[in-house]
Amino acid sequence: MLRLVACLMIALSAGVSFAAERPNVVVLLADDLGYQDIGCYGGPVETPTLDQLAAKGARFTNFYSGCAVCSPSRATLLTGRHHIRAGVYSWIHDESQKSHLLERETTLAEVLKGAGYATAHVGKWHLGLPTKKFDKPTPDQHGFDYWFATWNNAEPSHKNPNNFIRNGKPVGQLQGYSCQLVADEAINWLDEKRDKEKPFFLNVWFHEPHAPIAAPDEIVNEYGGQKDKAAVYSGTIDNTDRAIARLLAKLAEVDAIDNTLIVYASDNGSYRDDRTGGLRGKKGVNWEGGIRVPGIFCWPGTIPNGQQIDAPAGVVDILPTVCGLLDLDQPERHLDGSNLAPLLTQQGEFERHQPLFWHLQKSRPIVAMRDGRYSLVADPDYELSTSNMFQEAWIPKIKAGSYTNFRLYDLEADPQQTTDLAAEKPELVKRMKRQLLDINASIMNDGADWHQQ
Structure with missing residues (x-):
């Protein structure tokens, strides 16, 4: 498998613009990725794609998840509000809980759809899906025109998952690795399914490196033996970086990269003690190791490149920041996040209205x-x-x-x-x-x- 760095470099510097009225928005979210997993944060995994995104944009050194576990952090990302306000107290077990992301909440997808965007979610969802016992809203009821998702993890692992659902219909077993399948779906949507007269919001939530883990042998071998869990863990992150490279190359084909805002983060800290950058704690606890994660914003021409921003920020800020950068009205309700646009654009004064x-x-x-x-x-x-x-x-x-x-x-x-x-x-x-x-x-x-x- 080729790394596709050349394609990435092209994607970050060129592309044919179809002059959407507003910039496209892409959110990339890893699952259980630690603060010190990827290369540009001093981690051991080779991630040239993400490293280039950081180099062409802004990298936060004090960036935070919305929670120390999955579902609530995702609710916070989509709403800009604390997850308990949004109905999600902890990670959701659909079969035994009524909990889900409340329909009364206004998501980033709904904000952008209201501004004329085509919207799609691909990858892990974990914000509630219907079961035989509980009727819960699906992603289309939260603003997504198109969706390809799983309840929780890729099952039985990242390899050949069998639990994806596309627009309400089970897909059955697929061949390949979850991150590449998610990238395939995103690319296919960009090519064939989206309304090409509109700018787009593409929400891409990978399963890696959440357990149970799997990655191609040839990638795992770059980090250790096949039975080495740390090597397999690293392999899943490396494989995801390669999937993102393919997606970015496609983004450069469909529009100029300077017409696309890309955000990258993780839903919570790692479950591995050796991937938290020496921070105290790990996934599941409110010490720094459980909540501090990578945070990268890239929009060439608008966000000056090569920035390292030390001000505390987090996924709670993504919705108000997108609104600020795109000059859109925020939802008319209390937001716990703040607009980071002054920090990212180096224009104006940033003031956090409420502590994290x-x-x-x-x-x-x-x-x-x-x-x-x-x-x-x-x-x-x-x-x-x-x-x-x-x-x-x-x-x-x-x-x-x-x-x-x-x-x-x-x-x-x-x-x-x-x-x-x-x-x-x-x-x-x-x-x-x-x-x-x-x-x-x-x-x-x-x-x-x-x-x-």
Whole structure:
């Protein structure tokens, strides 16, 4: 398999423009990819495609997921709102839970569709799909004209998955690896299915490197033996980079690359301790290793290239940022994210209107908040049952509960969160605690009461 770097370089510098009225938007999301997996973040995996995207755009060094696990982070990305407001408390198990992304929410797809965009989602969904027991909305009810998705993971693994659904109809077993199949679908949509008179929003959510993992032998061999889980894990990321290269080459064919905004991130931190960049914790917990992820924005000609941005940001900012860059009205509701356009374009002053905030019921710490250089974390003042899967019966206790054992960390001086400064800075803790509790109260007030439905 060729790396297609040459195609990528062409894609980043040329292309034939069909002069869409607005720029195209492409969101690329990895699944369980750690802060230090890919090359441009100092990781061990060869990712020349992503490295070039970062070089041709902006790379955030303090970028965050919407949650330490999958479904809620995806809800936050699509809405610009904390996932509990959007109805998603934790990762969704469709067969046993009523939970799903609420139809009352306004997604990025709906914003762009309202502005005249053709919209498509390809890849993992995990925001709720119908089952025999529960009737749930599908991606077309959240603004996507076309969709090709799975409930949760690619099954039985990334190799030859059998659980994709296309516009409501099961596809059956496919031959190949999930990331390449997702790229194939995106390319086919660009070629044959989209309305070519419109600009497009293409939402591409890969399954890799979420377990159960699989990648071509020849790629895995570049990182170790076939039985080496770290090598297979790296192989899935490398394979995804190659799939993205093919997609970017196609994007350059259909329109000039300077008419396409591309965003890349991960839904949460890695489940591997060795891929978090030495940060504390990993997937599933609200320490930095569970929530800090790569974040890349590329739009040649609009976002100056080669930027490294150290200001804290996250997937919660994607919707307001797209609106800001494209001069679109934001949804008329409270957004927890802020518009990063001044940072990305180096024009104007950026001010975050609300600190970044995370909540996950089974994590310890259960909440975290970042305001500037400081992080405040806390534990719950209540107990839940021992189940690791979210129980909708917990919702009253979660919404009524509060927090204890507050700890403060200076993430600029101590990104590994080794030294609690709470005793040294009581006034700062008092101020940040008040902010945290105010944000928490607002979010819980909006949270869905699935236990009553």
